[in-house]
Amino acid sequence: MPGSATQKMPLVFYRSGSGHEPVRDWLLKLAPDERHEVGRDLMRVQWRWPVGMPLCRPMGQGLWEVRTSLGTRRIARVLICPYEGVLVALHAFIKKTPKTPDEDLALARKRQKELNT
Numbered sequence: 001m002p003g004s005a006t007q008k009m010p011l012v013f014y015r016s017g018s019g020h021e022p023v024r025d026w027l028l029k030l031a032p033d034e035r036h037e038v039g040r041d042l043m044r045v046q047w048r049w050p051v052g053m054p055l056c057r058p059m060g061q062g063l064w065e066v067r068t069s070l071g072t073r074r075i076a077r078v079l080i081c082p083y084e085g086v087l088v089a090l091h092a093f094i095k096k097t098p099k100t101p102d103e104d105l106a107l108a109r110k111r112q113k114e115l116n117t
Contacts, residue, residue, distance in 0.1 A: 009049040010086040023089040041068045079108035
């Protein structure tokens, strides 16, 4: 599914009712070079939305996984969804198993549902 966007799709971070932005907090805990890699991939998704593999994988129910290979042999994932003309970064984690953990998907879907309430 190659991207065809000619304009950058805005990306925002999920914000809890208390104003907490867990994805932004997670990014700030990464080493600067890893943060740059994740940020670069998020920017590529914004400019190419909708984008497919290998950068972005559909997870079902409107949820997408942005896939970043870090130089430290670690794999970062940011779960996003389109919502009212923007992309929302819902959850992020370092992937440790081949399958995306159910608890990470459940948390992202819970936050996705909160957008509609």
